[in-house]
Amino acid sequence: CKADHRGALAIFGETLEQALHQRLQIATRLRYALERNELSLSYQPQICLSSGRIIGAEALLRWHNEDRLIPPDTFIPVAESSGSIVPIGAWVLEQACRQQRAWQRDTGQALRMAVNVSVRQLKDPGFIDSLDRIIGQTGMTPGLLELEITESTMMEDHQALIATLQAVRARGVQVAMDDFGTGYSSMKYLQELPIDRLKIDRSFIGHMTESEQDLGLVELMVKMGQLLRLGVIAEGVEHPRENDLLRQLGCDEAQGYLYQKPTHPEHIALLLREQGES
Ligand code: C2E
């Protein structure tokens, strides 16, 4: 697929041949990444804009291969096309649920846990069974689990995807539309999708303070969320001014470097203890 090749090209060098070779190498190494314990999760807090409190966290996958940290934007597309995203994604989901339980046990705070799920996983016939198994084995409260699905991928294979998302929500698990604003969802489509939250892509947030147009689009997306009774979260918030504008616009939640970069689980536990219970 073109987009993946372009990504590989930009990172690894000039020729298509080199890029293809790199991809193959990543695919091969990725097959052993799980059993060699090379994968881990970083967590980024999600902040309630009216209270300023941490109310959730997004799990972000990290791959340490031979003393190098390979960025998810590089290896996830490869994992998707090779199919290894299916076992890796199940591992991520289980790990994230265990972590949420551990935080709750250690700090008394019941965070919502957001996990990225690619459409390749949703299309896997074993997806719902694996979700049930993980919820059962970890004791995760389904209502505190949220699957983030990218807007652009939600548009392929519409009917099958909707059925899977309905099965997800029948379990009480929430669904967020990730990278919202970068796809081409029609209003009608958005209204029909079984989702709970819109996650405004960081490309809009990054420009909203200097571009009237971006500010207007963010305002529009917040309004759409309100109209459709969906929660709205902004990602990529880096500056206090963005935080203030989002609050004024009535955006519910935010996530970004301003509050906290993705970090290790012990650090999140510390932040939770600092903010205290209640
Ligand atoms: P995403 O889901 O849109 O995740 C947000 C990305 O923005 C993360 O990059 C995060 O570290 C970064 N970010 C957070 N706050 C800020 C900010 O204030 N400014 C800027 N410039 N960036 C910020 P990361 O961790 O490199 O992940 C990249 C992408 O890889 C994710 O984009 C997601 O699509 C994918 N990904 C990560 N983990 C998983 C996973 O477990 N499964 C799947 N399927 N995809 C994953």
Ligand code: CA
């Ligand atoms: Ca995400």
Ligand code: CA
């Ligand atoms: Ca994004």
Ligand code: CA
């Ligand atoms: Ca993304």
